[in-house]
Amino acid sequence: MKTIFEKGRAAVSKRYFPDGGFEEKAFAEKNLLRSKPLALPELSELDVVRHYTRLSAMNFSVDKNFYPLGSCTMKYNPKILEKVALLEGFSNVHPVISILPNGAEVSRGCLEVLAGLKDALLEITGMDDATLQPLAGAHGELTGMMIVSAYHKSKGDRRKFVIVPDSSHGTNPASSVMAGYEVLTVATDEKGEMDFEEFKAKMSREVAVVMMTVPNTLGIFNRRIKEVCDLARSFGALMYYDGANLNAVMGKVRPGDIGFDIVHINIHKTFASPHGGGGPGAGPVCVKEHLAKFLPSPVVSKTASGKTFLEYPEKSIGRVAPFFGNFSVLLKGFAYILLMGGDGLEKVSETAVLNANYILSRLRKFYRLPYERRCMHECVLSAVKQKEKGVSALDIAKFLIDRGFHPPTIYFPLIVDEAMMIEPTETENKQTLDEFIDALIDAARLAESNPNIFHSFPTKTPVRRLDEVCAARNLKIVFEERNAG
Amino acid sequence: MFYPPAKNEIKQMLETMGISSTEELFSDIKQEIRSKPLRLEKGKSELEVYEFFAALASWNIAGAKNFAGGGFYDHYIPAAVDELASRSEFYTPYTPYQAECSQGTLQAIFEYQTAICRLTEMDASNASVYDGGTALAEAALMAVRITGRKKLVVSLGVNPIYIEILKTYLSNINCEVIEVPTIKFSDSAENLLKSIDGQTACVILQNPNFFGSVSDFSEVCEKAHSAGALAVGSFYPVSLGILKTPGDTGFDIATGEGQSLGNPLNFGGPYFGFMTTKRKYIRNLPGRIVGMTKDVSGRRGFVLTLQAREQHIRRSRATSNICTNENLCALRAVFYLALIGGRGLENLARNIYSRTRFFRDVLSSSGIKIENENPVFNEFVVDTVGKSSVVVYKKLLEKKFVGGIPLGGFYPQLESKLLVSVTEKTRKEDMEEYAKNLSEILKR
Numbered sequence: 001m002k003t004i005f006e007k008g009r010a011a012v013s014k015r016y017f018p019d020g021g022f023e024e025k026a027f028a029e030k031n032l033l034r035s036k037p038l039a040l041p042e043l044s045e046l047d048v049v050r051h052y053t054r055l056s057a058m059n060f061s062v063d064k065n066f067y068p069l070g071s072c073t074m075k076y077n078p079k080i081l082e083k084v085a086l087l088e089g090f091s092n093v094h095p096v097i098s099i100l101p102n103g104a105e106v107s108r109g110c111l112e113v114l115a116g117l118k119d120a121l122l123e124i125t126g127m128d129d130a131t132l133q134p135l136a137g138a139h140g141e142l143t144g145m146m147i148v149s150a151y152h153k154s155k156g157d158r159r160k161f162v163i164v165p166d167s168s169h170g171t172n173p174a175s176s177v178m179a180g181y182e183v184l185t186v187a188t189d190e191k192g193e194m195d196f197e198e199f200k201a202k203m204s205r206e207v208a209v210v211m212m213t214v215p216n217t218l219g220i221f222n223r224r225i226k227e228v229c230d231l232a233r234s235f236g237a238l239m240y241y242d243g244a245n246l247n248a249v250m251g252k253v254r255p256g257d258i259g260f261d262i263v264h265i266n267i268h269k270t271f272a273s274p275h276g277g278g279g280p281g282a283g284p285v286c287v288k289e290h291l292a293k294f295l296p297s298p299v300v301s302k303t304a305s306g307k308t309f310l311e312y313p314e315k316s317i318g319r320v321a322p323f324f325g326n327f328s329v330l331l332k333g334f335a336y337i338l339l340m341g342g343d344g345l346e347k348v349s350e351t352a353v354l355n356a357n358y359i360l361s362r363l364r365k366f367y368r369l370p371y372e373r374r375c376m377h378e379c380v381l382s383a384v385k386q387k388e389k390g391v392s393a394l395d396i397a398k399f400l401i402d403r404g405f406h407p408p409t410i411y412f413p414l415i416v417d418e419a420m421m422i423e424p425t426e427t428e429n430k431q432t433l434d435e436f437i438d439a440l441i442d443a444a445r446l447a448e449s450n451p452n453i454f455h456s457f458p459t460k461t462p463v464r465r466l467d468e469v470c471a472a473r474n475l476k477i478v479f480e481e482r483n484a485g
Numbered sequence: 486m487f488y489p490p491a492k493n494e495i496k497q498m499l500e501t502m503g504i505s506s507t508e509e510l511f512s513d514i515k516q517e518i519r520s521k522p523l524r525l526e527k528g529k530s531e532l533e534v535y536e537f538f539a540a541l542a543s544w545n546i547a548g549a550k551n552f553a554g555g556g557f558y559d560h561y562i563p564a565a566v567d568e569l570a571s572r573s574e575f576y577t578p579y580t581p582y583q584a585e586c587s588q589g590t591l592q593a594i595f596e597y598q599t600a601i602c603r604l605t606e607m608d609a610s611n612a613s614v615y616d617g618g619t620a621l622a623e624a625a626l627m628a629v630r631i632t633g634r635k636k637l638v639v640s641l642g643v644n645p646i647y648i649e650i651l652k653t654y655l656s657n658i659n660c661e662v663i664e665v666p667t668i669k670f671s672d673s674a675e676n677l678l679k680s681i682d683g684q685t686a687c688v689i690l691q692n693p694n695f696f697g698s699v700s701d702f703s704e705v706c707e708k709a710h711s712a713g714a715l716a717v718g719s720f721y722p723v724s725l726g727i728l729k730t731p732g733d734t735g736f737d738i739a740t741g742e743g744q745s746l747g748n749p750l751n752f753g754g755p756y757f758g759f760m761t762t763k764r765k766y767i768r769n770l771p772g773r774i775v776g777m778t779k780d781v782s783g784r785r786g787f788v789l790t791l792q793a794r795e796q797h798i799r800r801s802r803a804t805s806n807i808c809t810n811e812n813l814c815a816l817r818a819v820f821y822l823a824l825i826g827g828r829g830l831e832n833l834a835r836n837i838y839s840r841t842r843f844f845r846d847v848l849s850s851s852g853i854k855i856e857n858e859n860p861v862f863n864e865f866v867v868d869t870v871g872k873s874s875v876v877v878y879k880k881l882l883e884k885k886f887v888g889g890i891p892l893g894g895f896y897p898q899l900e901s902k903l904l905v906s907v908t909e910k911t912r913k914e915d916m917e918e919y920a921k922n923l924s925e926i927l928k929r
Contacts, residue, residue: 001588001785004596004823016563016825017909022839029860031701032729039603040827048823049565052593056574059589063573072579080531082571089542095753096553097546097887099894101879109544110752123524135615135754136809138796149657170796174806178626180657183801221513252511254520268809274573276813277590278580278612278773280755296653318653322557322618322646323753335538341528351489353510354498361502374502374510401586409582412797430494461585463786468584471778471790475767477609479599479777 001058001462004051005479009042058462060406062274066432068359070378070409070421071169071217073247073269078339081272081332090331095323099298104309111308114300114324117334118284124345125243125263126256127286131295132330133321137244138171140264140283141211143296145179146317147262147287148209148238150294154315157236159208165194167216167413172242181208188415192220192371199228203235209262213242215249217413217421219356219375229259238262238291246270247425248353248377251346261288272336273329282329296320351426352377355433359422362437366444370416378423382416391447393418395454396440398465402458403439545752550915551887554864554906555695556617556644557756558745560723561910566747566820576813580773584788585780590812591787594775597819604725604822604830605739606732607761611772613815614807617742618647620758621689621719622654623805624738627762627769628687628715630804635660636684642672642694643719645895651689660686669858670696670866677705685714687737692720692728696904697864698857699728706735722746722759722818724862726834731761738762747821748814757811757818768794771805833909837863840907844916851924856902864906866892870927874903880926886919 027033041048060067067074085091089109098107118130134140145162152159161184162176173183184202189195194212203210210232215221222228229239241255241263247270255263267282268275275281287295294317298310324330340348353376360369360379367381383393397407397420409421424433446453458464490498499505529537551559570576574589581587581594598610614620625637637655639648641664652662665676672694681688688709693699706716715737723745731739744756762770768791776790796803825833841863845855848867856866867889869877874891881888893900907916 001592003592003599004819005599014824014826014829016829017561017833017836019836020840020909020913022836022843022913024835025839025842026835027727027838027860029699029701031703032699032860034725034727034729035733036606038726038827038831040600040825040830041823042826042828043823045563045565045824048820049569051823052569052575052820053572055589055592056569056572057589058587058592059574059578060583060586061574062577065586067578069579069582074579077577078531080534084535084538087539087542089539089545091749091751092559093545093752094551094553094559094750094887095557096555096890098752100553100891101875102882106546106882107752109541112541112544113538120525126520135619135811136807138806138808139615139619142806146653146657169808170798170800170803171806171808173801174796174799174803177801178654178657178806180659223513223515226515226518249511249514251523252520253514253518257520258518274576274813275579275809276576276811277578277587277816278812279809280757280811280814281809317656319646319649320619320653321616321650321754326754327752329755331538335534337525338529338534338537339531342523342525344528345523345525347489350507350510354490354495354507357502357510358498374513376510376513397583398585401583406578406586407583430490430498458585462588463585463784464780464782466584466780466786466788467778468788468790471776471788472793474778475790476777477595477598477767477774477790478602479595 001054003479004041007041007043007047010044010047014045065404065406066428066436067406068408068422068424068436069406070423071244073423073425074275075425076427077272077274081335084335085328085331090328108308110327111300113331113334115302115308117330118300120334120337121265121284121286124250125286126254127263128289129292129295130284130286131299132284132325133296134283134285135321135326136279136281137264137266137283138175139320140285141171141175141242142178143285143320144240144262144264145175145181147291147294149179150315150317151238151291152208159206161207163202163207163210165212165216166415167218168211168213169217169244172211192218192373193222193224196224200231203231205235207235207237209238209240211240211242213244215245215376218371218380219378220371221376226258233259244269245377248349250349251342252349256288261291267329267333271333273332280326280329282326282333300324348426355424355426355428358433359424359437363440366441378421380413380416380419380421383418383420386444386447387418389447389451391451391454393420395457396443398457399443399454400439402460405436405439549885549887552889552905552919553887555890555904556742557750558906558908559750559910560745560908562747562749563824565824566817569820570813570817575816581789584786588787591775593816593819595777595787597815598775600819600822601759601761604722605720605761606730607739608764609767609770610759610761611770611774612812613810614758614760614772615811616754616756616758617719617740618650620740620760621647622651623771624717624740624760625651625687625689626654627738628717629660631766631769632686632714634684634686636663636686638663638665638680638685638688640665640672640677640690642667642696643689643691644695647719667694670856671698671859672700674704678708681708681712681714683712685712687715687717690718692718693724693862693864696857696866697861698859699862700859701729703734723834726830727838728862737766743814743818746818748817755811755814757814769804772807772810836909837907840911844907847916847920851920853920853924864904867903867905869901869903871901872927874901877903877926881922884922886922
C-alpha cells in the first residue's frame with residue numbers, strides 16, 4: 001500500500017485549536033529557526049482516517065484472531081479497562097503536580113491507584129516493597145540488576161557475575177551487562193530444568209545474583225527451585241525471579257515464599273493491558289525488605305492509617321523513569337486484579353495451565369516434544385520431524401496465518417531446534433483450541449504428503465513472504481521518493 | 486474476565502490428557518513451597534470496578550488552569566487521534582514478528598520513522614523507546630559504545646529528571662559525568678566549549694533547555710566533532726515546527742519526549758521517547774527498526790530489520806536490553822502528525838510562541854521579572870523576588886492555578902524561581918488572571 005507520504009496534497013485547512021486572538025509574533029533570531037519547511041502530509045482528515053483504518057485491517061489482533069504467541073501472553077483484556085483508563089480525572093493529570101507542594105492531596109486519586117496496586121502485587125508475590133517505575137519488563141530487569149549491584153556495593157562486595165540459564169529470555173543477559181555484570185550461562189538438563197550440577201560448579205562468592213524465569217521458557221517449573229535458592233544464598237548471592245511467566249502460578253506459589261529477593265512483573269502479561277502492537281507495558285519490581293532502601297525514588301507508600309505519601313529511600317539507585325511509570329497501564333492492571341479477585345487470579349492460572357496442557361497432549365503425537373513431561377502455561381514443541389521433509393517451523397507458522405491463526409513464537413527458546421512455543425492463555429475456549437490444534441495436525445499431515453506447498457504460504461495476506469535479507473542489505477528505513485520501489 | 490471452560494469441557498480435556506484433576510498439572514510445585522489462598526478481595530462486577538475508579542479519578546485536581554510543563558505539556562489532541570488509536574486492530578496485537586499478518590503496524594511504524602526523521606532532519610529513527618529520559622540515557626550509552634570513551638559532558642540545561650535517569654543508567658559502567666552550569670538559565674557556549682576535550686564521548690544538550698531558553702548549538706556540535714566526540718540532544722518535538730532542527734545544527738543523536746505529539750498526560754505515562762541518528766550510526770541504535778522491502782511477487786512490504794542488534798538474538802552482546810517499546814504511543818504520534826500536517830505543526834508552534842510572548846508581556850507589565858537571558862519558546866523562569874516559590878505555588882493553587890514548577894525542589898539555590906509554560910490551550914484571560922494573582926501574591 002502507498003505510504004501516507006505519497007498521497008496527493010489537499011488544499012484543506014483543518015482547525016484543531018483556535019488562534020486565540022494573539023498578535024502574531026516571530027522569532028527575531030533567524031539562526032535559531034528551522035531553515036526548510038516541514039515536509040509532512042497535508043491531507044484531509046478523511047484521507048488520514050481512511051489510510052490508517054485500511055492499515056489497521058492488515059493486522060492480526062487478539063480481538064480478531066487466536067494469538068498463541070508464546071512468552072507474550074496474548075490474552076483478551078476486558079474492555080472496561082480501556083474505559084477506566086480514559087476517565088479524564090486520570091488521563092488529564094500532569095504528573096509533576098504529585099512531587100510539588102500539596103502533591104499528595106491534588107493527585108490523591110492517582111496515588112491511591114498506585115498504592116492499591118502495589119499492595120496487591122506484594123500479596124501475589126510474597127514480597128515486602130515495590131517500585132512501579134519501570135516502563136516494561138526488560139526495564140524492570142535492569143532496575144532489579146541495579147538494585148543487586150547497589151546491595152553488594154553497600155556491603156563493600158564487588159561481585160562480577162550473574163548466573164543465567166540458557167533457556168532464559170535474551171533480555172536477562174542483556175540487562176545484566178547493562179548493569180555492569182558478566183554473564184555465566186548454565187545449560188538445561190534432559191528434564192528441561194537448569195542443570196543443577198553445572199549450576200553448583202559455577203556458583204561462587206563472585207556471583208552477585210542468579211536470574212531465574214519460573215516457570216522457564218520451556219513452560220517447565222523447576223522442581224529443585226528451592227534448592228537453587230538455598231545454594232545461592234549460602235554463597236551470599238541474591239535470587240532474581242523473572243516474572244514474565246508469573247501468570248502460570250498465581251495463588252499456587254509465591255516467589256517470596258520460595259526464597260527469591262527480587263521479582264519483576266510484566267503487568268501487561270500476567271494481568272492486563274493490551275499489548276499495543278509492541279508496547280506500552282509496565283514492569284514493576286518487588287523486593288524483600290533488606291533491598292527496599294535501594295528502590296528507585298520516589299516510592300508510593302501508605303501510612304498505618306492508610307494515607308498515601310511519597311517516600312525517598314535512603315540508598316536509592318536513583319530514578320529509572322520520570323515519575324511513577326506507565327500510569328495508565330498500571331491502572332488497567334489494578335482494575336483487572338479487582339475484577340478477578342484473589343480466587344479469580346488462581347482460576348486464571350489454572351485455566352492457562354489446563355489449556356496449554358490440552359494442546360500439548362493432543363499435539364505430541366504429531367510434533368516432537370523435546371522434554372517428555374507436562375507443561376505449565378505454555379508448551380514448546382519442535383518441528384524437527386517436519387524439517388526432515390523440508391518443512392520448517394517458519395513454514396508451519398506461515399501455513400497457520402492462512403488458516404486465520406497468529407502463529408506461535410518460533411525459534412525460541414534457542415535451545416530447541418525448530419521450536420514452536422505455544423501459549424494459549426486462559427481466555428480461549430475449548431472450541432478455539434480444538435480448531436487451532438486441528439490446523440496444526442493438518443500442517444503435520446500436509447508436511448508428509450506435500451511438503452513443497454509450504455513455501456508458498458501465506459497466500460491470503462496483503463503481502464506474501466517478505467525478503468528480510470534484502471531489507472537489511474538494502475536498508476530503507478525512511479520513505480524517500482527516489483527509492484520508493 | 487477469562488473463559489472458564491464448562492465442567493464437561495474440563496472433564497473432556499482432562500480425559501484427553503489422562504489425568505483426573507487440574508491440580509495434578511501443578512504437581513511439580515512441591516507442597517512445602519505452596520501458597521496459601523491469596524488475601525485479596527473477591528472479584529467485583531464491572532459496574533463496581535467502574536464506580537470505584539470513577540470515584541478515585543474525581544479526587545485528582547481537575548479544572549485547574551495549568552502553567553506547569555517541565556518537558557510534559559497539556560496539548561490538545563484531535564479527536565481522530567483517539568479514534569484511530571482505539572482501533573483494536575492497532576492496540577491488541579503485539580510486536581510484528583510475523584510480518585505478513587502485521588503489515589498495518591509495520592507500515593505505520595515506517596511512517597512514524599519517516600515523520601520523525603523529517604521533523605528532526607536526521608537520517609534514521611528507531612520505532613521508539615520508553616520515554617524522553619531513557620532515550621537520552623540510551624543515546625549516551627550509544628555514544629560511549631561508538632567512541633570507546635567514558636567522559637560525558639552534560640549541560641545543566643538538561644531536564645534534571647533526565648540527568649537523574651542518565652546517572653542511574655551510567656552508575657555501573659564507570660563513566661565520568663561533567664556538569665556544565667547555565668548562565669542566567671541559558672546554555673553557555675563558552676563553558677560548554679571549554680569542557681569538551683579529547684576524552685569526551687559526547688556532549689549532552691537540550692533545546693529549548695529545561696528553563697525554556699533556546700540556543701543555537703552549531704558551534705558546540707562542531708567542537709564536539711573536532712574532538713572526536715558526539716553531540717547528543719533532547720528536543721521538544723512541537724518546537725521543531727519553527728526551531729532549528731538537530732539535523733541542521735549538527736547533532737549526531739537526537740532524542741526527545743514524544744508525549745506532546747498526541748499523547749495525554751496520563752499522570753506520567755505511557756509516553757514514548759523518540760531516538761534518531763545519522764546514517765553512519767544506524768547499526769548502533771537500540772530498539773526495533775522497520776524497513777521497507779518486497780515480497781516474493783515483487784509487492785512492497787515492511788519487516789522488522791537489523792534484528793541482529795537486538796537482545797533476542799545477541800543476548801549479552803546486544804545494543805540494549807530493550808524489547809517491548811511504546812508502539813501505540815508512537816502510532817498516536819504519527820496519527821497526530823499526519824492529521825495536523827507540516828503546516829499545521831508550524832502554525833501550532835508559531836501560535837504557542839505568540840502566546841508565550843503575550844504572557845511574557847502581561848507578566849512584565851505586572852512588574853514580574855523574567856529571568857532567561859536567551860530567547861524562549863513556550864516556557865520561562867519568573868522571579869518570585871525573595872519569596873519561596875513553594876509558598877507562591879501554594880497560594881496560586883488556592884486560586885485554582887497550577888502555577889508552574891517551583892525550581893527549589895530541583896536546585897536549592899533557585900528557591901525563589903518558578904518555571905511557567907503555555908500551550909495552545911492556555912487562554913488569554915487565564916494568563917491575565919494569573920499575572921494579576923501572581924503580582925498580588927508577590928506584593929503581599
